[in-house]
Every structure is written in structure tokens, then in C-alpha cells.
Amino acid sequence: MEYVVKTKGLTKNFGKEKPVTGLDMKIPKGEVYGFLGPNGAGKTTTIRMLLGLMKPTTGTIHIFQKDLRKERVNILKRVGSLVENPSYYPHLTAYENLEALRKILGVPKKKIYEVLEIVRLSDVANKKVKGFSLGMKQRLGIAASLLNNPELLILDEPTNGLDPSGIIEIRQLIKRLPAEYGMTILISSHLLSEIDQMATTVGIVTNGKMIFQDSIEVMRMLSQQKISLKVNNSEQAWRSLLAKGIKADYKDDTVLLSEHSNKKIAEAVRTLVQDGFSIYRVEEEKRSLEDIFLQMTRGGKEG
Amino acid sequence: MLSILQAEWYKLRKSKILFIIFVGPLIGLFLGLTSNLSIDVAINEWYLSLFSMNLTYALLFLPLITGILASIICRYEHQAGGWKQLLALPVTRGKVFIAKYVILMLIVLAIQLLYLGAVYVVGMIKGITDPFPLEIVWKSIFGGWVATFPLVALQLWMSILFKSFAAPFTVNVIFTLPSILAVNSERFGPYYPWAQPFSMMYIGGNTDDIFFVPWDQLLTVVGGSFVLFFLGGYLYFQRKSV
Amino acid sequence: MIKKLLSSDFLKIKRKGFWFLTFLGPFGVVALQMVNYGVRKDYLLQQSDNDWDYYLLNVSTFTPLALVLGIVILTSFMASLENETNAWKQLISLPVSKMSVYLSKFTVLAFLLLISSFILMLFTLAYGVFLDLGEEISYFELFKFSFYPYFAGLPILALQLWIATVSQNQGIPITIGILGVIFTYSAFILPDWMIWKWPSLINEWNEPIINVLLGIGVGCLLYIVGMFDFTRRDVK
Structure with a gap:
């Protein structure tokens, strides 16, 4: 099977703390992978390592069958991400925030309007992000992650701070992306109900260890x-x-x-x-x- | 009020504040040990040492560090919505402002006292045998402290206004740099608030008054700018939306 | 890659006062002389035979201080731009190497300070002409006092950028910056090896060009050390 993400024995130590220990993650192509675990289980640390923000203490990460340590930049060209709270520059407008990223990614300008449309922020494109609500900032973060037509989309708790209609929109968007664009999606959450509605594959992590990893059907079977x-x-x-x-x-x-x-x-x-x-x-x-x-x-x- | 003071100190303890407090005496040691001012007139050697140390310390370091302290005491409120949490507690904004101000002034006092310690250590290392001019040193240390009252008030105001460290620091720099010129001028020096720490610590001044500057200058320049900056910050904080 | 990062960084510094500060620094340095000469021009003109050189010397007493303070402020602003909403994680998740992210930040700041030095030269010249200091304008001295401190100050830029980017609490780089300002102000008593002495162009050989060359050399070295430390660290 072709795995888009494959980690082996992934471990991260902060002094005595061990937020991630020996984690093996396998994400097949075209799946929506629900990364599930209680708060503080090591989800965000794992995601940070997948993006090269943190270096693993031990273990390897392969994304698109390439070693992250050696080909970080080539890998990240094909990855979109939103980690924890959305990052933004408050003094810039929504459009300018995306433009600052677009310049680096080198995608055409029309892509900015496209992603703003997807997350329904077109009306406020020229307003400073300073005044945005948490949900709007979150949607801007999702727009930013879609800017480079990623093959792998990594979303850390993407429905944080969204209102119910926002959650439904994002959920539908996430379900649509693999079918329409062949994207593979990694989505983390501490809410099972959320993963249950979107994911096709599930990985459950607790205390830094992967305790279950299989298709959602297998997981549902357990619940029968x-x-x-x-x-x-x-x-x-x-x-x-x-x-x-x-x-x-x-x-x-x-x-x-x-x-x-x-x-x-x-x-x-x-x-x-x-x-x-x-x-x-x-x-x-x-x-x-x-x-x-x-x-x-x-x-x-x-x- | 006491509980707010305690809470403020509690929050401040872990903000690398000790590192910053100890920079003051370190600067004092550096300035004292590197100076080799010597004149042939027979005066108390402590004066020579104080003279060279106080110049840079009072002219640049003291005014600039007050800004850092003020920014630090507001830093954790700006981060992650501390203001709204703090002001949602059963406290008045006025008391919060005063508590932060009082803590800042106590820290500046601590820095001044540590600086006094540095002065003494420098003298010991240099082997000064003349009697320690206690009265004059106290005047200088407390005078310098009093002179920072308006500066701290303005910096607290600026630090509440701006989220970043660099912005209030810029304001501080813009006002502090001209004192280098101002202290050379007999006409402008006495009226420039940022030059007052230097004037109040300058041991050559008139020694008949309580401090090294005349009372009327102290009251009008230091007192006046204090009232202006303190009220400005106080009223701004009352109306600030968090 | 670096071109893209630069154009992104120049977009980000919009409306943050970077350009204003770039202008304010040199303006302030010359403005202090406007006050100085405005108050006691006759006295100052009596001090030397060569009024231009004496005027340039007066201007240059504040240049190192303004430069070091400018470096402290700009580097801290640059770091808080990314720190404020923790945008480092978003930036580093883009397909860019961490080295080029750091290089881009350094280049933007070095460029702004160079512009500052250029503006300083223009302002100095303009006010000097306005003061009517005589026909003999020492253009080389003008160039020297405007640009030499900049090159001699590169190690301080490299050091402050390093400390500012790796500090969560911007109080640390600014406090260290104040230490540097005190050192720069006390340049005449510092030993020659201290980087804070260099912008004053003083050395025991009385050859300002040495400070320039040292500044470029040690600046590169400190830059590389800072960059490697930046790439080594985990992004929070």
C-alpha cells in the first residue's frame, strides 16, 4: 500500500517529559485520517514533527516516500497545514496575509480569491485581521493551508472556535477535498464524534503512544x-x-x-x-x- | 489593594525580572571599574568614582531600563488575553494601574540600592580609604529614584497602549537621547524630565537642599510631568477596551 | 527562494513603523545638531578652524548611539512580528529552508539600516549647507561618518537579531541592547576587541577602516552562528 505519511518509532523528549514515544503512523493515500486523542496526548507534538517544526529525538518520518530530514522543503511544497491556533499578522488585511504566504509559495494571485471564496471570507478580504472573530481567523488559517493546492493537508483541531454552521461547512469541505482533488488529509481532534463524521481511517493516540490505527469500519465494528x-x-x-x-x-x-x-x-x-x-x-x-x-x-x- | 500588589508580584516573579534587576549593578561595576578619572585636587576619592559612574548610569541606563520594567509588567497581560481575565475579577482598573505602578517603583528602588552596593564594591576594589560620603550618596540614590517617577508613569502608559516591547522602548529612546544634549545646557537641562535622573544624581550639585536640585525644580518639572503622565496613563487605562 | 521571502517580508513590515523608524533615526541625529547649532552656533563655530569637519564630528557623536538603538528596536520589532501570533510555525511550515528565512530577516534589516545611513548622509549634507559652513565640503569625511558606523555595527545587528529571534520574552534582547548602548556610549574606555566600540570608529591605530573590515568579518561570523542556532532550535 502507498503511504503518504509513514513514521517509524517517532519519539520526542523534552527533558524528562516524553510527549511522543515510539509512534508509528501510516496514512494511506486519499484517506481522511482522523488523529484522535485526549488533550495533551501528543497530537500537536507529532504534527509539529511531521512539518519539521520540531526535530524528533529518535525515529523517522517519510512523507510521499521521502525522508523528511533530507527533503523537508520538497515535501512541504506539497503540504498545507494549520497548527493549533491560527497564525496571522494582525496589522495586515486578510488578503495581505495570504499574499505574504503566496509570494513564498509562488502560486498565481487568483488562488487567493479562490481560497477566500472557499472559506467564505471574500467580503472581508480587505479588512485587517486584528478585528476578526476567532472563527474568522480559523477560516483564514484554513484558507492559508489550501493556498498551494496541497496533496497532503494537515489540520490540527480545525473546528476550534467555529460556530455550528462553520463546523458543518468545514466538515463538508474536508469530505469533498479527497474526492475532488485527490488530497490526503490528516485531521486531529479530541472529539470522537467529529472524527466519526469525517474520517475514513483513524489513529488513536494517548500518552504519546498509538493505541489503535485502522479504518473507521474496523473501529465501528468494535462498537457494534x-x-x-x-x-x-x-x-x-x-x-x-x-x-x-x-x-x-x-x-x-x-x-x-x-x-x-x-x-x-x-x-x-x-x-x-x-x-x-x-x-x-x-x-x-x-x-x-x-x-x-x-x-x-x-x-x-x-x- | 494589598492582594492586588501580591498578585502582581506573584505574576512578575517568573518573568526574568531578576536578570533585569541585576543588570543595573553590573553596569555600575563596569562603569566604576573601567573609569580612571583623576584630578590633582584633593577631594574625597569616592566623589571621583561616583562622578564617573553616575554619568552614564543616570543619563542612559536608568531612564531606559524603566521602560523595560514597565513592558515586562504588562507583557503577560497582553499575551493570551490576560487583561480581560484580570479586569473581569472584582478589582477596579484604577487599583490595578496603581498596583502595577507601585511594584515598578519598588523595583526601581531595588535597582538603585543594588547600584549603591555596586558603588561600594567598586570603592573596595579600588582600595579607596577616604570616609564613605553617606549623606551625599543617599541623596544621589534617592534623588535618582524620585526622578524616575514621571518616567515610569509614562512608560507604564505606553506599555499598556502597545502590545510589543519595541514600541514603548522607541518612545523611551526618542525622549532619552536628547538628554545627552540637554544636560549640557543650563537653559534647557533643568526643564527636561528625562534629564532629571542625571541632575538628581549629579553629586556636584547644590547640597543645601534635600536633593541635588532645588525644590521648585523638583516640584515643577518632576512633579508636574509625573502628574501629567500618571493621569494620562490612568485615564487611558480606564477607557481602554480589552 | 530568497527573493520570494524578501518580497514577503517587505509586505509584512507594512504599517508597522519600520520605514518611519528608518527615517526617524537619521533625522533625530541631525535634529540634535539642529538644536545644538540653533542654540549656540557662534560658540560652536569658534571651536575649530574647519567648520565642516567639526560639524561632522558633532553629528557623528550621536550616530553610533542611534545606530545601536535602531538595531535593538528593529530586530525586536522583526521578531515580535512573528512572535505575536506565533507565526513562526506557519512560516517554517512553508517550503522554505530555515536558513533562508533567517537570511531574509537579516537582509531586510541590513537594507533598512543602509537606507538609514544614506538618509543620514543627505540630512547631514543638507543641514551643513544650510549652516553655511564654507565652500570646502569634505565629501569623503561625510561618506565616512555616514556609512562606516553601519558596517562596523553589523556584528551588533547579527547578535541582536539572533537574541531577538530565539527569545520568547523580548525583554531579554532589549535589556541586552541597553547594555550594548551603554557600552557604545562608553566606547572611548572599551578595549578594541569589543564589538560595541566599533561603530564609534575609534581604535588604537586611529584607522577607522579597520573597524569597518572587522565589522564585516565578525558580522558574518556572528550571523552564521546565529543562523545555525536558529535552524537547530524547535519552533514553538
């Missing part, structure tokens, strides 16, 4: 409801189900069925009854993504 069976002798019941080729788990003196179609459940219950087990309860156990997320991040803390 499970059927739990309380039986007089659970362990034996579980073995007998496995022997009959029915997928099941055994945990906390309960049998958990992975399959949850009515037919499969009926089959499992019938088998157990035929084998002489007493069934006390058949319950549906729902786990939300939040539960999984919390469970994973808590696990990370213990480890």
Missing part, C-alpha cells in the same frame, strides 16, 4: 452491539458453542456472541438448550464509540 448470555456454567457453554462453530467470547462469567442477527442468536440459544445449559438472561450490550475510545485511552494510561 454484542449479545451477552448468562448461563449456569458459562465457560463450558462458551466451549460448547465454539465446538459447534459459533463465534463467541468468554468474559466475566458471561458468554458474548459476536454475531447478532436474529437467526444466529436463535441458533446459539437452541444449541445451548439442547446441550442442557440453563439460560438465565439474553441481553443486548451496546457500546458507543465513546465507550471504546475511553476504554482504549484508559488502557493506554495503565500501560
